[in-house]
Amino acid sequence: MTNEQLRKSVLQRLGSIKGHIAGIENMVKGNKNCEDILFQLGAVTGAVNKLSAHILESYTEACIDEASIKDAKVRQRIDDLTKMMITMLRK
Template structure:
């Protein structure tokens, strides 16, 4: 993914998060029940975690491209560690 593609993707995801926040503000102003507000907050948390995972994934790929690791076992372990961290963030 190019830097421009990453930028566009991140901005789109941030726009979605902004929309969720605006929706929650409206819900609070309209005195909606706490359960519904908490559900929407959970959606925001998930969206932020997925955005973090997306950025981490792209950053890790760029870092691995910049370094020359001759040991294929070491490189595989780094890639596995990165995939594990990304999976954990997405939950």
């Protein structure tokens, strides 16, 4: 993924998160029940975590490429570590 593609993707995801936050703000102003608000907050938390994972994955790929790591075992270990961190973020 190019830097420009990543930037556009991140901005799109941030726009979606911003929209969710505005919706939650309106729910609070409208005295909606706590259960609905908490459900929406959970959705925002998930979206932020997915965005973090998306950025981490792209950043790791760029670092590996920039460092010119050729050793397949090292690349695989870094890839495995990245996947583990992404899995943890997405929970």
